[in-house]
Amino acid sequence: MSPRFFTPSLLAPGASVDLPPEAAHHAANVLRLKPDDEVRLFDGRGGEWTAHIVRMKPTVHVALDRFDPASHAPELRVTLVQALPAADKMDWVMQKAVELGVAVIQPVVARRSVVRLSGEKLARRQLHWRNVVVAACEQCNANMLPNISPLHDLPQYLAQPAAENELRLLLLPGAGERLRDLPRPKGSVTILVGPEGGFEEGEIEIALLSGFKPLGFGPRVLRTETAGLAMLAALMAIWGDC
Incomplete structure (x- = not known):
């Protein structure tokens, strides 16, 4: 090829x-x-x-x-809201999310986030992330470039209104509801993933008030760099193009 x-x-x-x-x-x-x-x-x-x-x-x-003219983008539009993980794990998350068909990647800073970015360092990191996404698209046959939204603090992101018919999912260890329990969404899906230490209680409360539905993975607790990708893969298998 x-x-x-x-x-x-x-x-x-x-x-x-x-x-x-x-x-x-x-x-x-x-x-x-x-x-x-x-x-x-x-x-x-x-x-x-x-x-x-x-x-x-x-x-x-x-x-x-x-x-x-063939489009390789899935009909299911998924946004991954990922709290910044430590080290270079965000590169891996972005690369694999592109391969799985993500439409938007929204990095956020939570209270327990280890990595803090601002100014010139943030500008360099955003350019680097774009290059990671471009390389992933070239490799996986994607022809729609996913959007990397500007970095937000979590409260700043949660203050934004939901889109029409948007299904908002908060990945939360111990949550009783599972993906199989949900009806097929009528619009886009947003996945919210916490940092290594998880979200604080106040952040969870704000997310729930913002329309996010808590969703669990059964008895297992997944790492921050695994949780969002696992849910994205499950969404594409059930409702997407996999």
């Missing part, structure tokens, strides 16, 4: 574009592609283009050939 690359340039019939620097480096130095080799390009809006390489230097320049 031809290599896939994301380009921020909006793609249109008859266009030709330079690959972004990281994609160009991968094409030239890792894949060892040559002029006339076939590649696939997508701009994150859905569908993708079959194209061919025109030249490798001074930039990797690609000409578009034909468009495939």
Whole structure:
């Protein structure tokens, strides 16, 4: 199968574009592609283009050939609200969430979150997260680029109104209700996942007042980097496209 690359340039019939620097480096130095080799390009809006390489230097320049409008995004629109985990676990969460078909990733800071980001450090991390999401899309055949929402404090996020027919799920160890007990949602689904130490009682109360429904995983307690992904996989298996 031809290599896939994301380009921020909006793609249109008859266009030709330079690959972004990281994609160009991968094409030239890792894949060892040559002029006339076939590649696939997508701009994150859905569908993708079959194209061919025109030249490798001074930039990797690609000409578009034909468009495939097929959307690879699941009909079930899922938002993952993830309290920041320690170390680089957020990279792993984002990568796997993209592979599982997430539509939106909303990072939040809870009271027990170990990682705190602001200013230039936050800007660098957000750019890094975008690169993680782009690479995951290139690998897993996704052609809709999931949205990474700006980092919010948990109360700031919970103050936002729910969308129409949105099903809000708070993953909470010990909660009695299970996913199998719920009717098929009429709209989008949002999953709220706490940090390593879990949410404080006050945060749980605010989440419940904001329309979140507590949902458990049975007798097991999952890690923060596992819980949201496990629920996302279950949602896609029951109501999505898996």
